[in-house]
Amino acid sequence: MGSRTQTLVQLTDELRDQLDRRAARLGVSRSRLIRELLERGLTDERAEGHSKRIAEGYARFPQAxxxxxxxxxxxxxxxxxxxxxxxxxxxxxx
The missing domain is CATH 1.20.5 (Single alpha-helices involved in coiled-coils or other helix-helix interfaces)
Structure with a gap:
């Protein structure tokens, strides 16, 4: 695992409560849950970018x-x- 940096993030009480409930349900810390959610979100964003580039390629070179x-x-x-x-x-x- 790479090095870690501590980051301060401001959350609403409701969002903090949702995180705490989910973390408790999964048996993980709030920090771990936030890391996993961020990793998943960033991975999804990269995948969406790949899909967008593929669609753009088909738009540029359509298959009749x-x-x-x-x-x-x-x-x-x-x-x-x-x-x-x-x-x-x-x-x-x-």
Missing amino acids: DARDAWGDLDAWSEANARRNLGALAEEEAT
């Missing part, structure tokens, strides 16, 4: 249909569905 570098997904799906339905029909006939 199901064709991409790997082929035509719609055609593959259709052929695969027909093959599977045929195999099921043969299986039921025997």
Whole structure:
């Protein structure tokens, strides 16, 4: 674990009470709970940033249909569905 810095944060009484209730329910200290909530919030924010950049990439380079570098997904799906339905029909006939 890295070094720690003590930080003073002002909270409303209600927020402090909510933290204390949750910390008691989880069996952890208020400080630990605050650290975990901050870590989770910052991780979520980074993930949202990644998702936003991915969406922006698709907006800049839209895919007009199901064709991409790997082929035509719609055609593959259709052929695969027909093959599977045929195999099921043969299986039921025997």
